[in-house]
Amino acid sequence: MIIRPSAERGRAQLSWLNSQHSFSFGHYYDPRHQGFSHLRVINDDRVAPGGGFAPHGHRDMEIISYVRSGTLAHRDSLGTEEHIQAGEFQLMRAGSGIQHSEFNASSSEPVHFMQIWIEPAQRGLPPSYQQRAFAAQDGLQAVITPDGANGTLQIAQDATLYRWQGSRLDYQPAAGRWVYLQVLEGTLANAEMTLQAGDGLLVREGEALRFDGHGEALLFDLPAE
Template identity: 55%
Template sequence: MLEIRRAADRGRASFGWLDSRHTFSFGHYYDPKHMGYSALRVINDDTVRAGAGFDTHGHQDMEIISYVLEGEIAHKDSAGNIKRLPAGEFQLMSAGKGIYHSEFNASQQDTLKFLQIWIQPDQLGGEPGYQQKDFGQREGLTPVITPDGENGTLSIKQDARLSQLILAAGESLVLTQQAGRRFYLHQIKGQLTVEGEILSPGDGLKVAHQSELIVSNQGDVSVTALVFDLP
């Protein structure tokens, strides 16, 4: 089963300093047909004005991933982490029993664009955690987040995996899906062809009951996407 979620059909919130596109229901945007997918609850595509950002606010029992597309995030949280997150890096904050944080555009001149992703944990409570890493731009499928933090990946409190997919022009890859698992693909850059369907930036794809999935780059520029392997 393949189900495409087109970028233009996503929810939208605009506050002057922030323009956000919501893949799933979030805040004032509610669509009972798009409440999440498996443990994946939120993908917000955020554009933040220079010098602006999210004031200190709290989270509990949620795995929160940030992936910067352009610019740099200035992060500060109640666990004492004061960090900068530049373009290309992944951040995973485990809220656990509760944490407060703020996220601001670190630049006073340039726009910040990043993906805010929430995954529901399978462990409640516990101490909050913070992880951050740049996984580079290697072609193919690069594991970024896993349940056990294997091979230098970030460790998440859920039986879920996130990988970065990069394909050069003319390249293809076969994704293997284990029985009972689900994939979600979020397109970031270029156009990705999946089983004859074309995904453009901001598009998403639900995949279930598909043992193999052929993804290819039939365009002239490199393709970047995120691949979620979900329970």
């Protein structure tokens, strides 16, 4: 297990954006942190009132947004116009090509969201858009899966994203699987380590995760490379 400390993440600071990067992104480059399995981007973004990302294009990437607070306004070349509220997940498939923009929908309150990119298993898929709110529950809750089972958002990759909330995290990955844990708030601890908000944990070789604490985290179950 390798800790990715919050304080060592890359940073982008603009008049309207405060962003922290777990992996190389934009002007931040670190050859030690280029991604993990098919996970390529975890950005912790805070956008000032009225600020946002102007229309721009992507191809062949599964792009996930999880809004922590505030409201994010989304538009894309599919004709989608949505407001993503706190607690909601969005999954946009860039596929063969899509133009999109994200803006803070409020003129007075900031928006805080996680931006995540995962490489798809197949290139050139038709672009698509999914969005859903998941009722809060204790423990691990699947929100994005390869088959879209039980109302989860469906991703074009052998990857599952869980949201964890509660006081005990216990997860045993299957053989041949890697896990990335991103702590969003609170503290998780065991005899070997303590993880704080913003910290990441890279787990290889099927090691079990067993932590006590409180807060919220995202857990990515990914194929080993």
